[in-house]
Amino acid sequence: MTAPRPASPGDTLDRVETPALVVDLDALEANIAAMASRAKAGGMALRPHAKTHKSAEIAKLQLAAGAIGICAQKVSEAEALLGSGVKDVLISNHILGEAKLDRLCGIAKHVRVTTLTSDAAHVAMLSQAAARNGAEIEILIEIDAGDARMGLQNLNQVGPLAQAIDKAPGLRFRGLQAYTGPFQHIRDPEERADAALASAEIALEARDAILALGLSCETITGGGTGSFDYDLSEQAFTEIQPGSYVFMDMDYGRNEDGPSEVFRQSLFVLASVIRVPEKRVVYVDAGVKSLNLDSGMPGVHERTDLAFTKASDEQGRVEIATKGQAPKLGERLLLVPSHCDPTVNQFDWMVAVRNGRVEHVWPVDARGCVI
Amino acid sequence: MTAPRPASPGDTLDRVETPALVVDLDALEANIAAMASRAKAGGMALRPHAKTHKSAEIAKLQLAAGAIGICAQKVSEAEALLGSGVKDVLISNHILGEAKLDRLCGIAKHVRVTTLTSDAAHVAMLSQAAARNGAEIEILIEIDAGDARMGLQNLNQVGPLAQAIDKAPGLRFRGLQAYTGPFQHIRDPEERADAALASAEIALEARDAILALGLSCETITGGGTGSFDYDLSEQAFTEIQPGSYVFMDMDYGRNEDGPSEVFRQSLFVLASVIRVPEKRVVYVDAGVKSLNLDSGMPGVHERTDLAFTKASDEQGRVEIATKGQAPKLGERLLLVPSHCDPTVNQFDWMVAVRNGRVEHVWPVDARGCVI
Missing domain, CATH: 3.20.20.10 (Alanine racemase)
Known part of the structure; x- marks a missing residue:
C-alpha cells in the first residue's frame, strides 16, 4: 500500500510530483x-x-x-x-x-x-x-x-x-x-x-x-x-x-515570544495550482488527505497575499488579497502545515531538499503505526 | 512503511489490535x-x-x-x-x-x-x-x-x-x-x-x-x-x-430525512480504553492519527451515554453522561467516524467483520495516493 515516490535524489524542486511532503x-x-x-x-x-x-x-x-x-x-x-x-x-x-x-x-x-x-x-x-x-x-x-x-x-x-x-x-x-x-x-x-x-x-x-x-x-x-x-x-x-x-x-507560530524565534519552519506541503477560475481564487491539489486541519488552515509560505481558506478531500481553496498576485495554472506553492505531526502521518515519503534540490527521499517509517 | 496487520481472518473482534479500521x-x-x-x-x-x-x-x-x-x-x-x-x-x-x-x-x-x-x-x-x-x-x-x-x-x-x-x-x-x-x-x-x-x-x-x-x-x-x-x-x-x-x-447522519434512512453505518474505528481516571471520563487509544476531525468528533456506536469530546494525536477523551455506565480499563468501543473518506485514508488495513468474526483483512490499496 505504499504510495509512489514523488521524487528522486537530484531532482530540482519543480520536478517533485505534488502534493508532496517537503523538508528543508x-x-x-x-x-x-x-x-x-x-x-x-x-x-x-x-x-x-x-x-x-x-x-x-x-x-x-x-x-x-x-x-x-x-x-x-x-x-x-x-x-x-x-x-x-x-x-x-x-x-x-x-x-x-x-x-x-x-x-x-x-x-x-x-x-x-x-x-x-x-x-x-x-x-x-x-x-x-x-x-x-x-x-x-x-x-x-x-x-x-x-x-x-x-x-x-x-x-x-x-x-x-x-x-x-x-x-x-x-x-x-x-x-x-x-x-x-x-x-x-x-x-x-x-x-x-x-x-x-x-x-x-x-x-x-x-x-x-x-x-x-x-x-x-x-x-x-x-x-x-x-x-x-x-x-x-x-x-x-x-x-x-x-x-x-x-x-x-502554524500552530506553534501563534505562540507569542515563542519557539518560532528559535526554530525555523522546515516542513512544507508542496502543492500545485490546478484551477484558476474567474474570481480571485485558485485551487491547489492538496486537501484534507494531505494536510491535517485539526489546528486550523495551513499557511502559504512567503505569500502574505494568499490565504488557504477551505479544503475538500484532495483540493484546497486559496484566496488572493485585493492587491495580491494571482498564481498561475500549474504554479507551485509551499504550504505550511497547521499541525505538523498528523500532517507527516498522511505521507509515505518525505522529500528532503537543500538549495532547491532533492537530497534524499526518506520513508516515513512509522506512518500509520497506530497499534 | 506499511503498518502491521491488526488482525487475521478467523479472529474474533476482541482479538483485533486497536485502534483498527473495522468494516461490518x-x-x-x-x-x-x-x-x-x-x-x-x-x-x-x-x-x-x-x-x-x-x-x-x-x-x-x-x-x-x-x-x-x-x-x-x-x-x-x-x-x-x-x-x-x-x-x-x-x-x-x-x-x-x-x-x-x-x-x-x-x-x-x-x-x-x-x-x-x-x-x-x-x-x-x-x-x-x-x-x-x-x-x-x-x-x-x-x-x-x-x-x-x-x-x-x-x-x-x-x-x-x-x-x-x-x-x-x-x-x-x-x-x-x-x-x-x-x-x-x-x-x-x-x-x-x-x-x-x-x-x-x-x-x-x-x-x-x-x-x-x-x-x-x-x-x-x-x-x-x-x-x-x-x-x-x-x-x-x-x-x-x-x-x-x-x-x-456522523456527518451524513446529520442530514435530516437523509441517506442514513437507506444506508447502514458499516465503518468503525475500534478503540480500547487505556485510562480510567478518577472523574467521569475515560481515554481511548485513538486520536487524530486514527480519526479525522474535519467534520467534527466521532460518535460512540450504540452508546448514547458516551461522548467523544477531544483528541490528541493518539488519544481520545470520552465523557460519560451522569447516569451513564463507565467503560472499564481495556474495554473496547466502536467509534463512528465523522468523515469516512479521510478516516479510511489514515489506515493501511481494513478489518472486514461478519457476526463478530474477522472474514478478511483488506489492504487500503490507494492509501496515501495523493499524487
Missing part, C-alpha cells in the same frame, strides 16, 4: 542543533519525541546531536524506528492488551524500554506481560501536571503506586512523566511560563513523595516545544521530550 | 446492493467514487453489483485500484504536470480513462500529453453546478470549450461533470432537493449549448450520497457518482 534540510539541521545546544547548556538530557517525524533518518540525526534516546507514542511506532539504532525508547503512553504488551516486551529484549502507567490494575497487566516474556520493562508514573488529562491526579497515590511497581516482577520503577500537551500552545509567554512552573512544582512534590519512601526517582520527563525554555530554567525535570521543534507549524 | 460486511454489502438497486430502478448508471474506500476489493463488489466503472480523485489512486478489474475510470479532478499526465496516459492504454477540465490552457496540456504518449483520453467539462468551486462558471464558454476539446488531438469530448460537494450535506431535505434541482437545470442548460453546436454529450455525471435520490428523480444526469454510501459517517 538546512532548517531541519539547524533546529536539531539548536535544541541540542539549548538542552546541553541547560544541563538537561534531550529525548526528542519521534511521533512528530516518524523517521529513522531524522531520529539518527537527533541521536548524533546528543539525544539520549527517543520517545514514541505507540508500540508499532517504536518498532518501526529501531532502524535508527536507538538504544533507549520511552513509549510515552499507556499500553494495554496482551498482544501489544508482548510486542512491547519484544522490543525490550533489544533496547531499553520505558513506558507509562497511572493505575495499579494496569501495573499488574504490565508485570504479567514482562514475566510471560522474560523481559524487563521500566516504568514511569504519569502524573497530572496540571492539564487534567491521563495523568494520576491524586498525588497521595504516587508513593504507593511507585512501591507497587517496584515490587512487581519484570518491572523497574524509573520515575515520573509530567508532560502537559495543551500548555505547549498557551499563546501568552508569561502564562506559559507560569504553567510550566506549576507543572515543575507538581513534579517535585510527586518526586519527594517517592524519595520519602526510600525509592529512587531516576527520571522526570516532560516538556515540549512550547515550554522547553521554561522547563530548562526550572530544572525540575531530568530530561525534556520536545517533538515539533524539528519541523514547526 | 453485512452492512457494507447491504449498502452496495441498495445503491445499485436504486440506480437501476431510476434508470441511471452508477459509477461509485472509490476515493471513499480506496480498496480494490470493495470496488470489485461494486462492479459485481452493476457499477459501470469507478471514480478516482488522483492518478495514483486510479493506478492502485486497477487490480479491481475496472475497465472504465473517471478521474474526477483536474490533472496537471507532465509526469502526472504521462501516468494518466499510461492508465489510458489499459482501460477507458476520462478526466475533467474547465480551462482552454489545460485542454492544450491534456492534448499534448495524449499525443506524446499515443493515448486517447476522454474529457468532461466540469461546470459550476451551483457550489462556486472549481467548475466553469460562465455557461457561455461551455460550447466553445467543448469544440476545443473535440478538435484537440488525443482527446475525445465525452460530456459534463456537475458535481456539488457541499450540497450533499445540506441538512434540510427540501433545501437539498431544491439545490439538486438547480444543479440539474444548470447541467441541462450546458448540455443544450453543446448539442446546439452539433456535438454529442454522452455523459452527464454528478450526484452523491446526499443528493442521489433527487438526482435520480430529476433525470438530468446519465450517471451518479456517490462514494460515502458504502460506509456512511
